[in-house]
Structure formats: C-alpha cells, structure tokens
Amino acid sequence: MDEVAFHVSQRLESLQVVVYSAGQNGFRWMEQFVDKGCGLAASVWHSEQRRILNDIISEKVKLTIEFGKQISTTTIKYTNPTFLYVRLSQLVGPEWDQRVVMACCVGLMVGTGIGISVGLYLQSPQRPVSLMRAVTVTGFTGVDAVAYMEDVVMPTICSPEDVLIQVKAGSVDPIDIKVCNGYARVLRKQLNKYNSNVRGELPLVLGRDVAGVVRDIGSGVTRLEVGDEVWCAVPAWLPGALSEVVVVN
Numbered sequence: 425m426d427e428v429a430f431h432v433s434q435r436l437e438s439l440q441v442v443v444y445s446a447g448q449n450g451f452r453w454m455e456q457f458v459d460k461g462c463g464l465a466a467s468v469w470h471s472e473q474r475r476i477l478n479d480i481i482s483e484k485v486k487l488t489i490e491f492g493k494q495i496s497t498t499t500i501k502y503t504n505p506t507f508l509y510v511r512l513s514q515l516v517g518p519e520w521d522q523r524v525v526m527a528c529c530v531g532l533m534v535g536t537g538i539g540i541s542v543g544l545y546l547q548s549p550q551r552p553v554s555l556m557r558a559v560t561v562t563g564f565t566g567v568d569a570v571a572y573m574e575d576v577v578m579p580t581i582c583s584p585e586d587v588l589i590q591v592k593a594g595s596v597d598p599i600d601i602k603v604c605n606g607y608a609r610v611l612r613k614q615l616n617k618y619n620s621n622v623r624g625e626l627p628l629v630l631g632r633d634v635a636g637v638v639r640d641i642g643s644g645v646t647r648l649e650v651g652d653e654v655w656c657a658v659p660a661w662l663p664g665a666l667s668e669v670v671v672v673n
Contacts, residue, residue: 554578558667560627564606576629579621579663579671584644586671589636589654594666597632604630608660615661621671622663631666633657639669 558576563569581588599607609625616622635655638648648654656672658665 556668558627558629559631559664560629561604562627564604564609567601567604569604570630571627573627576627576667577621577623578669581640581642581671582620583673584642585673586642587638587645587648587654587673588640589634589656589670589672590639591634591665591668591670592636593634594631594664595633596630596666599632599660600630600664603628603660603664612661619662629664629667629670631658631664632660634665634670636670 554577555575556578557572557574560571560573560576561569562571579588602608612628613625616625633655634657636653638650638652638654641648641650656665658670658672663670
C-alpha cells in the first residue's frame with residue numbers, strides 16, 4: 425500500500441511540474457504576443473503614411489469648411505436688397521427711376537398674360553363628359569352599398585385596342601358579392617392609375633358578364649367592326665358591365 429501511495433505521489437508531482445511548465449511557457453508566449461502587438465501598433469501610429477493620411481484628411485476638412493463659408497457669404501451677399509438695387513442700377517444706368525420701374529412692372533404683367541394665354545391655347549382640349557345609368561357599389565361594406573345610379577361617367581375609347589360595347593344584357597356573378605366587400609381592391613387601385621376612364625375608386629360598376637353590340641373600336645382593332653354582336657366577361661379588377669356601355673380591351 426505504501427508503494428502504491430509512493431508511485432501516485434510521484435505521478436502527481438510529475439503532473440504538477442508539467443502543468444507549471446506549460447503555464448509558464450504560455451504566459452511568456454502571451455507576453456511576447458502583447459509586446460509585438462504593441463510595437464506594431466506604435467509603429468503604425470507613428471509611421472509616415474499615417475501622418476500623410478492625417479494631413480490629407482485635415483486639408484480636405486479645411487477646404488470643405490472654407491467652401492461652406494464661401495457659399496454662405498455669397499448667398500447673403502446676393503440676397504441683400506441693397507446689393508440687388510446697386511446691381512440693377514448699374515445694369516439699367518442712371519435713368520433708373522419710377523418710370524423704369526413702372527415699365528418693368530407693365531412688361532412683366534404683359535409677358536405673364538401672354539404666356540398664360542399661349543398655354544391655355546396650346547393645352548389639349550378636354551373630352552366632353554357623358555353620363556350613363558349603371559348598377560354600382562358605393563362602399564366596400566357589403567351588398568347594402570349597392571346602388572342604381574344615373575350619373576355615372578360614360579367610358580370612352582382610350583387606347584388603340586379598346587372596344588366600346590353597347591350593353592344589351594348583363595349578369596351579376598358571385599364574384600360581385602366579394603367585390604362589394606373589397607375583393608381585388610388593392611390590385612384594382614394600382615391598375616386604375618393607368619386607366620383614364622376611372623376617376624376614382626368609387627362608385628364602382630358591378631357585373632362580370634355582358635352581351636351587346638360594338639359601338640366603337642380603337643385604331644388597332646382588326647377582328648371586330650362597328651355593329652358586331654359580341655359577348656365577353658370582365659375580370660374583377662376592372663370596372664364591371666352592368667351599365668349602358670362598357671369598354672373592354
């Protein structure tokens with residue numbers, strides 16, 4: 425038993441020596457690493473490249489500050505009424521008096537009037553607005569918002585592929601009930617931005633299926649003629665067909 429204890433104590437002493445030696449070596453390695461890191465940082469901090477970089481940054485900052493001061497000074501100078509008056513006097517000459525001021529004002533008013541008149545003359549004429557009867561929904565609160573209206577704006581041909589149909593018969597689809605509750609509202613709102621026949625989200629014409637007679641066609645329509653009997657279905661994200669006329673693409 426004593427021999428076993430002796431061997432165990434020897435092993436423990438050997439282990440302690442190994443651990444102590446490893447700790448000392450690790451500590452010395454850490455000290456060397458820290459010293460080298462500090463030396464490297466110090467050399468970088470005091471290097472010529474860093475000083476050059478600092479000089480460049482300082483110069484750019486000074487130039488930016490000076491540029492800002494120049495802009496501020498110039499703005500204050502050119503917005504000063506006294507400076508403007510002096511410059512105008514130099515431009516016009518010694519005859520700068522009340523008559524010149526009145527002439528400038530009259531010229532300004534006449535020029536403005538001529539510009540407005542030319543703009544009004546050159547603007548594109550507005551299309552005449554016609555009204556029609558239609559079954560619409562005036563709010564997305566359900567079928568209680570369905571209403572019969574007689575003052576709905578009549579759609580017109582807006583693109584070469586449009587077809588204007590005189591409605592003879594139309595039907596209510598189950599999807600119209602969903603439309604009354606807001607179905608396809610977001611998609612319809614986005615597409616209506618490019619539909620000149622739509623002047624607002626509400627009132628919205630209902631009806632998905634329609635049969636009627638072609639009343640007018642766009643310049644790009646080749647397979648239909650005015651007077652042809654047609655039928656079609658209108659998707660939920662477009663105005664419906666329960667009206668006197670409907671435009672389809």
